[in-house]
Amino acid sequence: MAGSDAAPELEMREAFGRALVELGQREPRIRVLDADLCTSTKASLFRDAYPGRFVQLGIAEQNLFGVAAGLALEGFIPFPCTFASFAARRGLDQIAISICYAGLNVKIPGSYPGLPTSRAGASHNCLEDLAVMRTLPGLRIADPGDNADLLAIMQAAVATPGPVYFRVTRLTLPPLPRTALGFQWGKGVILRPGKDVTLFGTGMMTSLCLRAADLLAADSVQAEVVHLASVKPIDRELILESAGRTRCAVTAENGTVLGGFGSAVIEVLADRLPVPVRRIGVQDRWIESGGIDELFTLHGMQPSDIAAAAQDVMRARAGQK
Amino acid sequence: MMRDQVGAPPEVLEEMAYRIRRLSMEMITYSRWGHPGGSLSAADILAVLYFDVMTVDPARPDWEQRDRFVCSKAHAAPAVYAALALRGFFPIDEIYTYCELGGRLEGHVHRGGLPGIESSGGPLGIGLSVATGMALGLRSKELPRPRVFCLLGDGESNEGNVWEAAMSAAHYHLDNLIAVVDYNKVMAKGFTWDLMGIEPLADKWRAFGWDVLEVDGHSLAGLQEAFHQLRWVRPRGRPLVLIAHTVKGKGIDRAEFNYKWHTHAPDPETADQMLRALARAYGRPEEGYSRLGLEHSKETFYGGE
Numbered sequence: 001m002a003g004s005d006a007a008p009e010l011e012m013r014e015a016f017g018r019a020l021v022e023l024g025q026r027e028p029r030i031r032v033l034d035a036d037l038c039t040s041t042k043a044s045l046f047r048d049a050y051p052g053r054f055v056q057l058g059i060a061e062q063n064l065f066g067v068a069a070g071l072a073l074e075g076f077i078p079f080p081c082t083f084a085s086f087a088a089r090r091g092l093d094q095i096a097i098s099i100c101y102a103g104l105n106v107k108i109p110g111s112y113p114g115l116p117t118s119r120a121g122a123s124h125n126c127l128e129d130l131a132v133m134r135t136l137p138g139l140r141i142a143d144p145g146d147n148a149d150l151l152a153i154m155q156a157a158v159a160t161p162g163p164v165y166f167r168v169t170r171l172t173l174p175p176l177p178r179t180a181l182g183f184q185w186g187k188g189v190i191l192r193p194g195k196d197v198t199l200f201g202t203g204m205m206t207s208l209c210l211r212a213a214d215l216l217a218a219d220s221v222q223a224e225v226v227h228l229a230s231v232k233p234i235d236r237e238l239i240l241e242s243a244g245r246t247r248c249a250v251t252a253e254n255g256t257v258l259g260g261f262g263s264a265v266i267e268v269l270a271d272r273l274p275v276p277v278r279r280i281g282v283q284d285r286w287i288e289s290g291g292i293d294e295l296f297t298l299h300g301m302q303p304s305d306i307a308a309a310a311q312d313v314m315r316a317r318a319g320q321k
Numbered sequence: 322m323m324r325d326q327v328g329a330p331p332e333v334l335e336e337m338a339y340r341i342r343r344l345s346m347e348m349i350t351y352s353r354w355g356h357p358g359g360s361l362s363a364a365d366i367l368a369v370l371y372f373d374v375m376t377v378d379p380a381r382p383d384w385e386q387r388d389r390f391v392c393s394k395a396h397a398a399p400a401v402y403a404a405l406a407l408r409g410f411f412p413i414d415e416i417y418t419y420c421e422l423g424g425r426l427e428g429h430v431h432r433g434g435l436p437g438i439e440s441s442g443g444p445l446g447i448g449l450s451v452a453t454g455m456a457l458g459l460r461s462k463e464l465p466r467p468r469v470f471c472l473l474g475d476g477e478s479n480e481g482n483v484w485e486a487a488m489s490a491a492h493y494h495l496d497n498l499i500a501v502v503d504y505n506k507v508m509a510k511g512f513t514w515d516l517m518g519i520e521p522l523a524d525k526w527r528a529f530g531w532d533v534l535e536v537d538g539h540s541l542a543g544l545q546e547a548f549h550q551l552r553w554v555r556p557r558g559r560p561l562v563l564i565a566h567t568v569k570g571k572g573i574d575r576a577e578f579n580y581k582w583h584t585h586a587p588d589p590e591t592a593d594q595m596l597r598a599l600a601r602a603y604g605r606p607e608e609g610y611s612r613l614g615l616e617h618s619k620e621t622f623y624g625g626e
Contacts, residue, residue: 058488063453063488067489071455074461097443097447103432
């Protein structure tokens with residue numbers, strides 16, 4: 001099951017369901033738990049393949065995560081599946097204490113994160129999961145940039161003991177340029193080298209960073225695009241190395257800028273390398289229902305916004321000199 | 322009925338219940354922090370579980386055939402630690418590291434290296450879900466012998482998560498799951514009926530698809546009988562809850578039925594008097610607080626009468 005086998009034309013949720021089935025075939029300890037969302041998350045594919053290893057728990061997310069903890073204690077590898085909103089908000093106590101504090105081997109997919117949940121509105125467009133989950137010691141966090149990334153993250157999750165949270169967007173994402181490195185915890189990749197500004201992306205925002213880099217190239221700006229699928233642990237060395245060369249950076253995440261991915265990057269830089277940084281993401285506000293593209297425009301998260309932010313930090317860098 | 326299966330003789334259980342109470346108060350007094358009320362109310366239940374009912378092996382805390390125990394009312398940690406130490410899971414002297422930096426006995430039970438502790442807790446309402454997951458896991462592994470016991474508080478049944486778990490355990494016919502409610506009628510700040518009424522409690526569990534037994538939670542023989550009845554007599558296919566009617570603070574006069582002793586550490590002199598009175602009540606040689614004059618902390622007492 002090489003990463004290159006993943007079909008990039010699939011919606012990521014479909015790729016998720018298929019990956020569950022593939023992993024389930026190789027790893028008999030995997031159990032998939034559902035809280036009445038399986039045909040949305042596509043955990044239903046696992047249910048259809050291995051009905052005896054699928055546990056339906058109804059609309060009760062607190063119990064979903066508690067039962068996952070219990071199954072992990074008995075040696076299973078549970079994937080409690082629900083939307084990111086209901087994991088990060090409703091299930092947080094159980095994820096924190098029953099799973100993470102106890103150091104249990106539970107793999108938590110957060111489905112439908114961020115703005116692409118669009119018309120469902122603020123309750124379902126989960127913006128805070130990265131921020132909230134990042135505060136839990138011992139929890140590894142990843143936001144895949146495409147389907148191959150997702151598959152590699154899920155393989156790494158199963159291969160790594162301990163709790164993992166990873167995002168699964170509903171969208172079809174364009175495949176990222178492949179690198180030899182693949183996914184590793186705490187490792188990012190330079191997808192496009194550049195010398196003028198670094199665009200740090202995670203999840204679906206990395207492909208928007210690549211498009212922003214194209215826009216910048218038209219203005220003779222060579223933007224470096226760094227994909228950091230591993231949000232925790234984050235690749236401190238690569239952040240410092242890249243921003244050390246470009247001396248300015250933009251971060252981009254599909255979620256709130258408060259406490260999430262951009263904050264993680266800034267924490268690294270503030271410790272060692274205080275350079276101008278702008279964070280692309282939803283600012284401190286509730287979002288409303290709307291179309292996906294409309295929402296990305298409204299919240300300043302389009303490639304043109306990333307490019308404008310890059311110009312902004314380059315000006316700020318010039319002012320610092 | 323296979324009455325001959327009842328293991329421990331009454332005098333052993335009584336001694337263990339007494340020592341669980343003593344050690345709980347020693348821990349709370351020495352660390353100057355803890356929950357005496359809910360530890361003392363659970364002492365007899367824990368004595369019967371650890372010295373009669375549950376199959377455990379202190380030398381093999383992860384033995385696959387063991388009975389599992391989840392302490393959902395995780396603030397009763399002193400009583401659980403006392404039971405584990407008495408049962409041989411770790412040296413009894415280690416109880417004085419309760420709540421100490423660098424120790425293994427956290428303020429609320431925590432799966433962090435202490436043998437015999439299966440799960441982490443603290444926020445009320447979360448333990449029965451973990452126990453349900455373990456019971457499901459045991460069935461999935463086709464291990465029919467081990468059972469999962471889960472100790473709940475009564476105030477805890479205010480929490481919605483308890484009922485989510487109860488619903489799912491009945492849905493999956495988990496007859497290897499046994500909940501025990503330490504129904505001591507007192508919560509952190511008052512009586513259950515004043516703060517949030519939970520009656521009719523037995524009917525609630527029945528309505529959720531559980532078999533229910535009610536028992537005097539301070540009658541060692543009654544508890545023994547109830548646990549053995551559920552093991553050998555009851556029909557299969559349903560989870561079971563034992564509603565154990567108890568007295569908060571049982572065994573320490575001034576703490577009994579008194580919410581002010583939910584979270585409260587006595588000063589050493591008071592603890593000394595309490596433990597002497599406890600010894601007299603049990604008909605034991607008078608024995609006071611063992612670390613009188615050996616206080617290691619000047620921190621102020623938490624909570625208080």
